[in-house]
Amino acid sequence: MSADTAKTKSTQEPTRREFLNLTGAAFGAVGTAAVVWPFVSSLNPAADTLAMSSTEVDLSPIEKGQSITVMWRGKPVFIRHRTEAEIEDARSVDMAVLRDKQDDKDRAQKPEWLVMVGVCTHLGCVPLGQKETESKGDFGGWFCPCHGSHYDTSGRIRKGPAPKNLAVPEYEFLSDTTVKIG
Amino acid sequence: MAGGQREKFKNPAVEWIDSRLPVFTLMQKEYGVFPTPKNFNYFWNFGAIAMFMLVTMIVTGITLAMQYTADTALAFDATERIMRDVNYGWLIRYIHMNGASFFFIAVYTHIFRGMYYGSYKQPRELLWILGVVIFLLMMATAFMGYVLPWGQMSYWGATVITNLFSAIPIVGDDIVTLLWGGFSVDNPTLKRFFALHYLLPFVICAVVFLHVWALHVTGSNNPSGVEAKGKQDTLPFHPYYTMKDTFGLVVFITIYAAFVFFLPNALGHPDNYIPANPLVTPAHIVPEWYFLPFYAILRAITFDIGIPFTDIVFIEAKLGGVLAMFGAIVMLLIMPWLDTHPVRSARYRPQFKKLLLVFVFGVFVLGYAGSQPADRVYWQTCIGSEAACAVDDHHGEVAHAAPAGEDHAAEEKAPMVLKVDNTMLAQFFTVYYFLFFLVLLPLLSRKEVALPIPESIHQAVLDKKAAKAADSK
Numbered sequence: 184m185s186a187d188t189a190k191t192k193s194t195q196e197p198t199r200r201e202f203l204n205l206t207g208a209a210f211g212a213v214g215t216a217a218v219v220w221p222f223v224s225s226l227n228p229a230a231d232t233l234a235m236s237s238t239e240v241d242l243s244p245i246e247k248g249q250s251i252t253v254m255w256r257g258k259p260v261f262i263r264h265r266t267e268a269e270i271e272d273a274r275s276v277d278m279a280v281l282r283d284k285q286d287d288k289d290r291a292q293k294p295e296w297l298v299m300v301g302v303c304t305h306l307g308c309v310p311l312g313q314k315e316t317e318s319k320g321d322f323g324g325w326f327c328p329c330h331g332s333h334y335d336t337s338g339r340i341r342k343g344p345a346p347k348n349l350a351v352p353e354y355e356f357l358s359d360t361t362v363k364i365g
Numbered sequence: 366m367a368g369g370q371r372e373k374f375k376n377p378a379v380e381w382i383d384s385r386l387p388v389f390t391l392m393q394k395e396y397g398v399f400p401t402p403k404n405f406n407y408f409w410n411f412g413a414i415a416m417f418m419l420v421t422m423i424v425t426g427i428t429l430a431m432q433y434t435a436d437t438a439l440a441f442d443a444t445e446r447i448m449r450d451v452n453y454g455w456l457i458r459y460i461h462m463n464g465a466s467f468f469f470i471a472v473y474t475h476i477f478r479g480m481y482y483g484s485y486k487q488p489r490e491l492l493w494i495l496g497v498v499i500f501l502l503m504m505a506t507a508f509m510g511y512v513l514p515w516g517q518m519s520y521w522g523a524t525v526i527t528n529l530f531s532a533i534p535i536v537g538d539d540i541v542t543l544l545w546g547g548f549s550v551d552n553p554t555l556k557r558f559f560a561l562h563y564l565l566p567f568v569i570c571a572v573v574f575l576h577v578w579a580l581h582v583t584g585s586n587n588p589s590g591v592e593a594k595g596k597q598d599t600l601p602f603h604p605y606y607t608m609k610d611t612f613g614l615v616v617f618i619t620i621y622a623a624f625v626f627f628l629p630n631a632l633g634h635p636d637n638y639i640p641a642n643p644l645v646t647p648a649h650i651v652p653e654w655y656f657l658p659f660y661a662i663l664r665a666i667t668f669d670i671g672i673p674f675t676d677i678v679f680i681e682a683k684l685g686g687v688l689a690m691f692g693a694i695v696m697l698l699i700m701p702w703l704d705t706h707p708v709r710s711a712r713y714r715p716q717f718k719k720l721l722l723v724f725v726f727g728v729f730v731l732g733y734a735g736s737q738p739a740d741r742v743y744w745q746t747c748i749g750s751e752a753a754c755a756v757d758d759h760h761g762e763v764a765h766a767a768p769a770g771e772d773h774a775a776e777e778k779a780p781m782v783l784k785v786d787n788t789m790l791a792q793f794f795t796v797y798y799f800l801f802f803l804v805l806l807p808l809l810s811r812k813e814v815a816l817p818i819p820e821s822i823h824q825a826v827l828d829k830k831a832a833k834a835a836d837s838k
Contacts, residue, residue: 223543226557232547252644256548259644302549305683307528308521308646329525329650330664331740344667346681 237365239357242296250313252301255364259301259309260352261325262362265336270294272323273337280341283348287337290351298354298362299338303327305345310334325349395581400599401606402587404826408482409585409606410613411475417614418468419573423566425461426510433513435559437552440515441640459629465507466632467621469655472500476697480721483709484586490701492579497697499572504656506565509558511653512550516637521650523550523558529663532684549643589825590709591818598822649738657735658728662798663690664739665791689795696802704806708815716813724801727794734791745784 197205238255240262245251250263265273273287274294291297303310305327311317312325312334320326320333322341327334332343339348354364371390374380383389432451434443447454476496479485485493508526512519527544531537546553584593593599600606624631632654636647652660666686671678680688696703704717711718819825 226543226546226553228542228545228547229553232551232553236548254643257551257643258549305528306525308525308650309644327646328648329646344664344682344686346683 243360261301263297269336300350304347399602408478413610415471444514495576509562517639518637520641658731661731661735661791665795706810713816741787748781
């Protein structure tokens with residue numbers, strides 16, 4: 184008898200109370216999420232922070248073999264005027280040895296200009312190698328002093344703990360000597 | 366706590382309050398006559414000391430907050446103004462700065478006490494877990510506090526630690542942007558860290574309240590690990606332990622004061638007196654000393670975990686390091702279920718005692734490894750041509766014993782450099798850290814034969830006295 188009622192109960196139409204409980208809980212959850220959303224969203228970048236998110240750089244004073252560092256979104260961006268040897272170095276690498284496989288052609292719109300975010304992809308330090316006197320690591324590119332990541336002349340990770348190549352930001356050449364980052 | 370029988374107080378004002386809100390009865394019950402095992406040693410002081418440090422940090426912190434400005438353009442100068450211009454600002458800041466270190470000294474000692482005497486065991490598991498939660502909150506609070514002076518270590522420490530979250534698959538980068546409120550550690554980050562640094566200590570207070578509440582339900586553990594069975598085993602908390610705690614506290618404060626007045630920057634890093642500069646990373650980013658063992662564990666994972674000889678990677682080195690670091694604390698959380706040996710105190714568990722002391726030694730070594738550059742070489746020898754090895758040295762190798770560069774490998778027999786570097790040291794003790802929790806503790810729980818434990822605390826005390834008397838004869 185009791186098993187019988189249990190069976191009929193489970194196959195029965197839901198009661199009015201069950202329906203109200205479920206819809207009540209669902210609306211409660213949606214309402215809570217709607218209240219929490221603005222608070223979490225307020226922690227994300229604000230409009231003025233986003234507005235500062237692009238920068239224009241004049242490339243004309245940079246000689247071959249020189250690098251400059253510009254600020255973009257609070258981060259350093261490395262711009263390097265590469266020499267033929269460096270380009271050759273970067274392009275002749277066997278893909279198989281790369282941790283984060285990426286062709287140099289996909290990293291530089293114009294082979295002589297390498298533009299990338301100068302933030303190590305391990306834990307966010309600024310790698311060395313921008314100045315003539317700084318260590319360039321084992322692959323002639325950049326070297327992160329924090330935990331010993333080596334980057335090559337295309338900014339690709341070759342050795343050390345970093346998982347990815349130095350990021351290439353969105354950029355476009357407005358003229359032959361002006362680049363807009365962001 | 367209310368209701369039931371309440372003894373009347375003689376003082377009419379006290380009685381008036383107590384009959385309406387029995388706070389005096391509560392204090393009398395929990396801190397006056399509270400039955401406490403009579404065999405405590407000085408390790409049992411550190412709970413009270415930690416409590417004192419929490420109050421000290423809140424008092425000095427609130428005073429500092431009245432002078433501080435959370436803005437990247439002003440924070441460094443505001444801190445320097447506190448040091449130079451604010452009346453006794455230097456003193457209050459040094460008390461706060463060194464207070465963080467001494468709070469951690471007290472808490473680490475307190476945790477060690479708990480491990481050594483088995484205070485995490487049934488029925489005190491929840492008490493222990495609440496303690497680990499306090500420890501986690503303290504680490505978050507200390508980390509955010511260190512960012513506030515906006516020096517180089519503040520900035521780069523914040524950068525490295527927030528970047529840890531980018532290791533989370535798929536959503537990692539979005540989480541980091543959310544934490545920063547921008548595209549790098551910047552003004553929004555500093556402001557929210559200040560808000561949270563002010564908030565979290567009060568959250569800690571709340572959890573401490575629960576911790577003490579749970580303690581007063583189960584009662585304290587003691588050096589023998591045997592539960593108190595009756596009146597002959599305990600003493601009223603006041604005056605016996607109020608006095609013993611006060612004495613220990615005075616000794617602790619004396620050492621603390623010596624640091625505040627004579628070595629105020631000994632535990633800090635000089636780079637933090639350089640204003641934050643997003644374009645220049647300091648040569649060695651080192652966290653505060655109390656994070657070093659965990660930092661060493663983070664850096665010890667330098668390899669991807671996946672299917673060998675293929676490109677398939679399940680856990681990248683970066684994520685692996687982060688998991689290991691948080692895993693190290695999870696080990697503490699689940700410790701009551703890893704060590705199920707019925708005997709609590711290491712006094713009666715000789716094997717556990719040895720392995721635990723090796724564990725503590727390992728944590729100290731990890732701390733040292735965390736303070737050193739990742740590629741520091743402690744020992745190396747050369748197999749094959751000496752000259753080739755010397756050439757190899759100039760590359761500033763980070764990796765393990767590796768064949769030398771291709772150029773001279775062909776000329777002679779490939780020379781090998783065998784070495785022990787900092788990463789290997791950290792890896793060795795990281796392995797022991799996890800081995801201790803995940804293998805040795807469960808194994809000992811089953812296999813270890815304990816020494817005979819005393820019948821009661823009272824008996825333990827009598828035995829000790831007898832042994833001492835025999836010794837002196």
